C-alpha cells in the first residue's frame with residue numbers, strides 16, 4: 338500500500354464521505370496498521386514568529402524591536418507525505434520549516450503550537466528529525482564512506498554495535514545509490530581537476546547523513562537549488578522513495594521546479610509575506626488561483642513560475658490572496674484536520690526514542706581522528722609552515738655558524754641565538770592558529786547545532802590534534818639551529834632547550850586562541866593581540882633591563898613567556914661557564930664567567946625550573962580562560 342498516496346488523498350479530499358477516519362491515528366488503526374511514528378501528522382495553529390532586531394531609529398541604541406516573520410499561520414501535513422514549501426525570497430519559508438523542526442535560533446520568539454501527533458515539537462530531540470541545511474558543509478578530505486562512518490559513530494545510539502553501525506552505513510549507501518562514489522573524496526566544491534563529488538551527489542550525501550538515525554521526519558532547505566534539472570529530479574526521486582518505501586514525512590523548500598517535478602509532491606504549501614497563500618495538492622493550485630484569485634495559468638506555462646510571478650509581482654496584493662485562501666474550502670479542510678487531530682489526541686503514545694548518545698571520550702576520539710586525518714590529507718598549511726621553518730632555521734644557523742663561542746664577542750651571538758629560538762616560536766604560531774580557528778568554525782557551528790557534539794569536545798579535539806605540530810615544529814627548528822650554531826654539547830641541555838621552545842610555542846598558540854575567543858572576531862582579536870605581544874616582548878629583559886622596569890609593570894614580567902623562555906635558555910647555557918676570555922681590545926668590557934653574563938641581564942640561576950613550570954601554568958591558564966569564553970560564545974551563538 339502506498340501510504341503517502343492514501344494519506345494525502347484522504348486528508349485533502351474535501352468531499353470525503355462522513356464515515357471515513359478523521360485523524361491520522363484512526364486512519365492507521367483503521368487500516369490495520371500499528372500506530373507508530375509513520376502515522377504522525379505535523380500540524381500547527383496560530384503560529385506567530387518574531388525576531389528581535391535592533392531598532393534602527395535609535396543610533397547605537399540597544400532598544401530591540403520585534404519583527405514579524407510568520408503571521409498567525411495554520412497548517413497540516415499528513416503522515417508519510419512529500420511536501421514542497423514554495424514562496425518568494427524572504428517570504429518566511431525557512432522560518433516556517435525551522436519552526437516545524439524546532440530549529441529556530443534562541444533570539445527568535447515563537448507563539449502558538451506546533452505538534453507532531455499529540456506531542457509538542459519542543460519535546461522532540463534533534464535525533465528525531467533529519468534537517469538538511471541549504472548549504473551543505475562537509476569535511477571535504479573524507480570520502481563518502483569515511484564521512485558516513487564518522488557520522489554513524491557520533492550520531493547512532495551507543496548500544497548499536499560497531500558491526501551494525503557499519504551495516505547501517507553500507508545499507509544507506511546502497512539505498513541512496515551512492516555505491517559508485519562511496520570511496521570518492523567529498524571535496525570542498527572548488528577543486529580544479531581533482532575527482533570529487535558533484536553538487537547533486539553532495540546533496541544525496543547530506544540526505545544519507547540525516548538518514549543514519551532513521552528519523553521519521555526529514556526537513557530539507559532547498560535541496561535542489563544550484564542543481565541542473567536532471568540532478569534536481571534525481572534528488573526529488575530519492576525523497577519520493579523515502580516517503581513511499583519507508584513511510585517517512587519529507588518536507589522541503591523548493592525553488593522553480595518544473596510542473597512535472599512539482600506534481601511529484603503530495604502537498605504544496607505556498608508562503609508569502611509570512612502568511613499561507615495556499616496549502617494542498619499541487620494539482621489543485623492552478624484551479625485555486627483561477628477560481629478564487631482570478632489568475633489563469635497560460636497553457637504550456639510552468640505552473641511554479643506562474644505562481645511565483647503572481648506572489649512576487651503584486652498584481653493583486655499578496656495579502657488578499659492569503660485572505661482568499663484563509664476563506665477557501667481547502668483552508669477549512671486543513672482546520673478540520675487539525676481539530677480532528679486534537680479531538681482524537683492520544684497522549685499516551687510515546688514516540689520519543691530512548692536514544693543514548695555516544696560517551697564524551699568516544700566523540701572526542703573520533704573528532705580528534707578526523708582533525709588529524711584532515712591535517713594528513715590536506716597538509717598544505719602545515720607543510721608550508723614546516724618548510725618555511727626549516728628554511729628559516731638553516732638561514733639563522735648559517736648566520737651564527739662559528740660565531741657562538743665563549744668569548745666577549747661570542748656572548749652577543751649566544752644571546753642572539755636564544756632570541757631567534759624564542760621569537761620564531763612566539764609570533765608565527767600565534768598568528769597562524771588565530772587565522773586557522775575561524776576557518777573551522779562554520780563546520781563546528783553546523784555540527785554543534787545539530788547536536789553532534791558539544792563545544793568542549795570540539796575544543797579538546799582541536800587541542801589534541803595540534804599536539805604533533807606543537808612537538809615536531811619547534812623540535813626540528815631548534816635542532817637545526819642548535820647543531821649549526823654549536824650550542825652546548827650536552828644531551829640534557831639539548832632536551833631542555835627543545836622543551837623550552839616547545840613551551841614558548843604552546844603558550845603563544847594558547848594566547849592566540851584565547852584572544853580569538855575573548856573577542857569573538859579575528860579582526861578585533863588581532864587589533865588587541867599585537868600591542869599585547871609588543872609589551873610582552875619589550876619586557877623580555879633584552880630591550881630593557883628588568884631592574885629598571887617600573888614597579889607597576891613588574892607583574893607583566895611574570896606572564897611574559899618571551900622573558901621566561903629567554904631567561905631559561907640564558908641560564909641553561911651560561912650557568913656552568915666558569916671562564917670567558919677577555920678581549921684584547923681594552924674598550925670591550927670583560928665578563929669573566931657565566932654568572933657575570935646572568936648578572937648583566939638580572940637573571941638568577943635558581944629561576945630555571947620555576948620559569949619552565951610558570952610557562953606550563955600560563956599554557957593551562959590561557960586555555961582555561963579561552964575555553965570558558967568559547968563555551969559561552971557557542972551557547973549564545975556568538976561565534977564568528
Ligand SMILES: Nc1ncnc2c1ncn2[C@@H]1O[C@H](COP(=O)(O)OP(=O)(O)OP(=O)(O)O)[C@@H](O)[C@H]1O
Pocket residue numbers: 388389390404406424425426427428429430431432433442445
Ligand atoms: N534571525 C533573523 N533575524 C531577523 N530577521 C530574520 C531572521 N531570520 C530571517 N529573518 C527575516 O525574516 C524574513 C523571512 O526569512 P526566511 O529566511 O524565512 O525567508 P525565506 O522565504 O526562506 O527566504 P529565501 O528563499 O531567500 O531563503 C526575511 O525578511 C528575513 O530577513
